[in-house]
Amino acid sequence: MPEGENLVSVYIMGKQYQVPAGLTIQKAMEWAGYKLLRGCGCRGGFCGACGTVYRVAGDYKLKVGLACQTVVVDGMYLAQIPFFPAPKAIYDITKTPPTAASIVRLYPETLRCLQCGTCRKVCPQELDVMEYMAAAMRGDIAKVADLSFDCLMCGLCAVRCPAETVQYNVAILCRRLYGRYIAPRAKHLAARVEEVQAGKFDAELAALKAASKEELQKQYNARQIEPE
Amino acid sequence: MSYTTAMLESIKKVEETRARRLHEAHPRLTPQERQELLQAFHPDYIRQSMRELRVGPNKGSRTPNELADLLEARPILAPDFDLSRVDYDVDVLIIGGGGAGSAAALLAQETLAALNSDGRKVLLATKLRHGDANTMMAQGGIQAADKENDSPAIHYLDVLGGGGFHNDPDLVEALVRDAPSVIQWLEGLGCMFDKMPDGTMKTIHGGGTCRKRMHAARDYSGAEIMRTLRDEVRNRQIPVVEFSPAVELLLDDKGQCAGAVLKNLETEEYLVVRAKTTIIATGGSGRLHYQSFPTTNHYGATGDGLVLAYRLGAKLAFMDTMQYHPTGVAFPEQILGLLVTEKVRGLGAQLTNVDGAQFIYPLETRDVVSAAIIRECKERGKGISTPTGQVGVWLDSPMIEILKGEGTIRRELPAMWRQYMRFNIDMTRQPILTYPTLHYQNGGIAIQPDCSTSIPNLFVAGEASGGVHGRNRLMGNSLLDVTVFGRRAGVAAAQRSREVVLGQLTLQHLAAWQRQLKEAGLQPTITAPMILPDYTRHVHRAELANVEGVGAE
Numbered sequence: 001m002p003e004g005e006n007l008v009s010v011y012i013m014g015k016q017y018q019v020p021a022g023l024t025i026q027k028a029m030e031w032a033g034y035k036l037l038r039g040c041g042c043r044g045g046f047c048g049a050c051g052t053v054y055r056v057a058g059d060y061k062l063k064v065g066l067a068c069q070t071v072v073v074d075g076m077y078l079a080q081i082p083f084f085p086a087p088k089a090i091y092d093i094t095k096t097p098p099t100a101a102s103i104v105r106l107y108p109e110t111l112r113c114l115q116c117g118t119c120r121k122v123c124p125q126e127l128d129v130m131e132y133m134a135a136a137m138r139g140d141i142a143k144v145a146d147l148s149f150d151c152l153m154c155g156l157c158a159v160r161c162p163a164e165t166v167q168y169n170v171a172i173l174c175r176r177l178y179g180r181y182i183a184p185r186a187k188h189l190a191a192r193v194e195e196v197q198a199g200k201f202d203a204e205l206a207a208l209k210a211a212s213k214e215e216l217q218k219q220y221n222a223r224q225i226e227p228e
Numbered sequence: 229m230s231y232t233t234a235m236l237e238s239i240k241k242v243e244e245t246r247a248r249r250l251h252e253a254h255p256r257l258t259p260q261e262r263q264e265l266l267q268a269f270h271p272d273y274i275r276q277s278m279r280e281l282r283v284g285p286n287k288g289s290r291t292p293n294e295l296a297d298l299l300e301a302r303p304i305l306a307p308d309f310d311l312s313r314v315d316y317d318v319d320v321l322i323i324g325g326g327g328a329g330s331a332a333a334l335l336a337q338e339t340l341a342a343l344n345s346d347g348r349k350v351l352l353a354t355k356l357r358h359g360d361a362n363t364m365m366a367q368g369g370i371q372a373a374d375k376e377n378d379s380p381a382i383h384y385l386d387v388l389g390g391g392g393f394h395n396d397p398d399l400v401e402a403l404v405r406d407a408p409s410v411i412q413w414l415e416g417l418g419c420m421f422d423k424m425p426d427g428t429m430k431t432i433h434g435g436g437t438c439r440k441r442m443h444a445a446r447d448y449s450g451a452e453i454m455r456t457l458r459d460e461v462r463n464r465q466i467p468v469v470e471f472s473p474a475v476e477l478l479l480d481d482k483g484q485c486a487g488a489v490l491k492n493l494e495t496e497e498y499l500v501v502r503a504k505t506t507i508i509a510t511g512g513s514g515r516l517h518y519q520s521f522p523t524t525n526h527y528g529a530t531g532d533g534l535v536l537a538y539r540l541g542a543k544l545a546f547m548d549t550m551q552y553h554p555t556g557v558a559f560p561e562q563i564l565g566l567l568v569t570e571k572v573r574g575l576g577a578q579l580t581n582v583d584g585a586q587f588i589y590p591l592e593t594r595d596v597v598s599a600a601i602i603r604e605c606k607e608r609g610k611g612i613s614t615p616t617g618q619v620g621v622w623l624d625s626p627m628i629e630i631l632k633g634e635g636t637i638r639r640e641l642p643a644m645w646r647q648y649m650r651f652n653i654d655m656t657r658q659p660i661l662t663y664p665t666l667h668y669q670n671g672g673i674a675i676q677p678d679c680s681t682s683i684p685n686l687f688v689a690g691e692a693s694g695g696v697h698g699r700n701r702l703m704g705n706s707l708l709d710v711t712v713f714g715r716r717a718g719v720a721a722a723q724r725s726r727e728v729v730l731g732q733l734t735l736q737h738l739a740a741w742q743r744q745l746k747e748a749g750l751q752p753t754i755t756a757p758m759i760l761p762d763y764t765r766h767v768h769r770a771e772l773a774n775v776e777g778v779g780a781e
């Protein structure tokens with residue numbers, strides 16, 4: 001062990017280890033010899049694979065973090081939640097109107113939400129989950145979409161919910177409904193798709209495919225750059 | 229975890245030059261300057277980092293040593309592995325649960341349904357969870373020429389130029405031609421692209437683009453697409469088997485690809501999948517850490533699909549070039565190597581050295597910017613050092629707030645802002661330290677525009693394929709690649725599956741492979757595919773021996 005290394009005590013699956021301070025939970029587990037299978041995904045805070053619940057010795061409070069982003073602290077008792085059964089409703093988005101009725105039909109337990117705020121406290125992205133659940137119950141789909149956008153679907157909210165709602169699945173339903181039905185469609189996009197289908201760019205593309213490297217280089221260097 | 233004194237002093241200089249720099253653009257390089265810079269400083273040009281392959285379809289071609297080791301390795305299974313018990317019998321097997329795999333699953337299912345193929349089956353097998361893929365972490369955006377001042381032809385030119393004019397023209401045509409309809413498809417599935425109030429897509433520049441055609445969903449573009457596609461795959465009830473990577477592809481006695489053997493990572497049992505068609509969508513290989521670079525890639529990116537296809541005799545293309553993203557996190561150490569999206573530069577942030585001076589136009593192509601940063605630090609000694617010995621340059625993010633208005637970063641880059649705030653760095657007020665990080669596998673298994681390969685019934689889509697991006701991919705063309713070619717692979721595989729009659733399943737190609745290794749004089753000690761990298765600390769026996777009570781070996 002390197003001399004003078006600053007070490008902290010952590011408890012992994014109940015076993016005590018001395019690991020270098022400054023390591024993330026994930027790297028501390030690997031340093032202790034655990035090869036991760038579950039609970040490890042992007043290692044960068046985007047995928048929700050590594051939701052971790054922990055306590056610190058002497059404190060009753062339950063804390064959460066993503067194992068890939070959270071640095072270990074002395075006296076940390078940690079447990080990962082790599083899998084927790086939660087309902088995922090099956091729906092045909094083309095036949096699901098963007099309404100409160102749709103949400104309740106697909107996730108009826110949503111109406112059991114007590115607005116207790118446990119979900120908001122436990123979210124590693126610090127999203128206002130309670131607020132978006134209130135919006136969901138009102139049928140304010142746009143608000144759910146906006147407030148839940150950064151959700152990693154790690155599932156910690158559903159794990160802790162006393163009413164057994166599945167917040168993150170309600171949220172993605174609302175985001176998709178917003179994207180499909182509420183956000184206005186891009187008209188220029190529809191127009192361009194038609195143009196491509198009608199063959200408007202066929203000749204130009206064929207010419208480019210047949211062009212020599214020198215000709216392409218010339219055209220490339222002569223490109224007009226759209227200003228910022 | 230906060231900036232050191234030396235770093236703070238350098239930041240003062242960055243702040244001093246900022247007002248002037250807001251109105252200054254560093255000149256772009258000439259084509260010759262770009263080439264000279266690349267040859268002198270880009271990691272691809274370090275000869276001893278690569279070697280010639282000694283066996284297989286690309287014998288004689290150069291590729292990074294770490295990948296060569298796996299391509300020349302022993303198989304995990306024996307040629308006489310028992311294939312008599314078939315666990316899954318399907319029409320389309322998709323290996324890989326990222327953007328390409330999920331897009332393929334959706335289109336395969338739709339195609340089979342449209343062809344009135346009742347009872348036909350699609351199976352998606354993935355190494356970790358469905359959605360654990362590089363797609364989930366892509367931040368900047370997805371390119372498509374859907375604005376009036378743009379066209380697929382202009383997009384084509386950008387892609388070619390970025391790729392060094394080495395791209396496969398037919399693949400590029402497919403990419404740019406399908407792009408607008410792919411965006412429309414994603415919009416219809418409910419992806420929340422950034423839009424103006426009237427629905428017009430908000431689009432920006434990326435490195436190497438001449439039109440603002442990068443569509444984004446804040447800086448969660450990849451996550452937004454991945455979550456949506458994954459949700460839709462579940463809605464269609466397409467079977468997904470997780471934590472079950474493919475360890476070998478199967479052939480039949482007629483030389484057709486006939487499926488794969490999966491391994492349940494937890495029970496360690498093998499599962500035989502007989503499949504009329506197989507789509508490889510296994511993504512990239514950043515976790516091989518070429519030249520010991522850190523990587524932006526997810527945990528499972530170990531190039532498995534390349535190894536499996538190579539053993540069957542499929543040729544690889546452009547395997548001597550890897551993309552290093554110029555701005556990987558260089559500080560703090562806990563998030564070293566993670567992606568700092570090109571969008572930060574797209575929004576106006578400049579790169580500066582320790583003296584607060586610019587040294588490169590920030591939106592040259594990625595290979596050029598990477599080489600410039602390496603030159604600035606290594607040759608010119610103008611980098612900034614961290615306590616762990618990492619070196620980097622400043623990316624002056626506060627400029628974004630000045631140029632685009634306060635609140636821009638929190639609105640457009642929420643993921644990044646949050647990532648740094650976790651470590652007490654407010655990127656709206658302080659610049660961030662960056663250095664090139666291993667990001668993307670430019671090449672891969674060679675494909676046709678319908679994603680077919682030289683092996684009958686074997687298709688490839690996404691980062692695992694080669695030819696679309698030539699020798700260098702542009703920002704926003706990877707999310708486009710996975711959706712365009714994932715869809716094409718799904719359609720083509722489903723259509724092909726209706727004609728396929730499979731013979732007897734076999735792994736005899738493994739015996740042929742072992743003969744080839746022997747003939748080449750190779751005695752590999754490792755097996756491949758790698759499946760997962762090993763980051764566990766291995767305590768040395770000598771160390772243990774010094775501990776009381778533990779005997780020496």
